Amino acid sequence: MSYWTNKVVFLTGASSGIGKGLAVEVGKQGAKLGLVARRAAELAELVNELETKGTQAIALPADVQDANALREAADQLRLRFGPIDILVANAGVGATSPSTVLQPDQVARVVNINLIGAANSVAAVLPEMVSRGSGHLVAISSLAAYRGLPKSAAYCGSKAGVSAFFESLRLDLRDKGVVVTIIHPGFIKTPLTAGRKATLPFLMELDDGVKKIVGAIEKGKKSYAFPWQLATVVRAGMIMPNFLYDWIASRNSYRE
Numbered sequence: 001m002s003y004w005t006n007k008v009v010f011l012t013g014a015s016s017g018i019g020k021g022l023a024v025e026v027g028k029q030g031a032k033l034g035l036v037a038r039r040a041a042e043l044a045e046l047v048n049e050l051e052t053k054g055t056q057a058i059a060l061p062a063d064v065q066d067a068n069a070l071r072e073a074a075d076q077l078r079l080r081f082g083p084i085d086i087l088v089a090n091a092g093v094g095a096t097s098p099s100t101v102l103q104p105d106q107v108a109r110v111v112n113i114n115l116i117g118a119a120n121s122v123a124a125v126l127p128e129m130v131s132r133g134s135g136h137l138v139a140i141s142s143l144a145a146y147r148g149l150p151k152s153a154a155y156c157g158s159k160a161g162v163s164a165f166f167e168s169l170r171l172d173l174r175d176k177g178v179v180v181t182i183i184h185p186g187f188i189k190t191p192l193t194a195g196r197k198a199t200l201p202f203l204m205e206l207d208d209g210v211k212k213i214v215g216a217i218e219k220g221k222k223s224y225a226f227p228w229q230l231a232t233v234v235r236a237g238m239i240m241p242n243f244l245y246d247w248i249a250s251r252n253s254y255r256e
């Protein structure tokens with residue numbers, strides 16, 4: 001028996017990249033999956049692929065910005081497979097946002113998908129977890145949550161919000177039987193990082209990233225940052241005085 005055997009998982013952002021990789025990996029280990037994303041055709045294709053491998057899964061096309069749609073999706077998943085054991089709030093978008101030409105619409109879109117979308121996902125599953133006294137909330141945040149990065153105000157702001165949001169949940173849920181895990185990945189090869197001209201340090205293969213995320217969830221880690229090389233650099237950045245951080249960080253843009 002694996003940690004995932006018969007666990008019902010509500011997974012957002014399942015149509016590509018990390019979400020799709022997680023679906024395949026935890027499905028292989030016996031999880032029953034509710035797959036959320038906007039692109040219904042991609043989800044249907046993934047459900048077919050999973051079913052041929054013996055994984056039980058349903059497609060739940062929805063936009064994470066729509067709290068009602070997510071609640072309905074969670075209801076459908078419960079009807080099909082029973083109470084939801086694990087939420088993986090993974091749906092997200094990247095954005096290059098140079099501050100001198102800031103576009104409020106773009107900032108709002110990134111925050112609405114990355115942060116409000118994750119909050120909507122929690123709202124769709126948490127009341128039932130609390131009443132049952134068991135559950136696991138997982139946020140896919142980013143190493144970009146820890147400090148500001150060049151040309152990344154919208155993304156860093158949204159991910160800092162995600163990490164702080166889930167940390168607050170972790171405190172509130174300590175005695176409620178609900179575990180909270182915040183994942184802070186570095187760079188992983190997915191459509192989100194594809195095509196970037198800037199050098200992405202310690203860029204990981206998708207499979208390696210997925211395995212690390214799955215392991216951290218299984219262990220019920222409160223927070224997990226990887227790969228260790230980049231996580232160490234980021235941690236050093238957190239204790240640097242601002243003048244030194246600004247000098248170093250402004251010379252290392254990961255966005256062109």
Ligand SMILES: NC(=O)c1ccc[n+]([C@@H]2O[C@H](COP(=O)([O-])OP(=O)(O)OC[C@H]3O[C@@H](n4cnc5c(N)ncnc54)[C@H](OP(=O)(O)O)[C@@H]3O)[C@@H](O)[C@H]2O)c1
Pocket residue numbers: 012013014015016017018019036037038039040042062063064065090091092093094113117140141142143184185186187188189190191192193
């Ligand atoms: N790749 C990296 O290096 C990296 C590093 C750190 C953190 N992350 C985080 O990991 C998560 C997954 O990213 P990825 O690299 O796998 O990117 P990706 O391949 O572009 O996947 C993003 C997923 O989010 C879904 N999504 C986007 N907007 C949505 C919306 N409004 N409603 C529902 N689903 C939505 C997309 O599906 P649809 O387009 O079909 O809706 C897609 O399934 C993101 O939160 C990202 O910030 C990635």
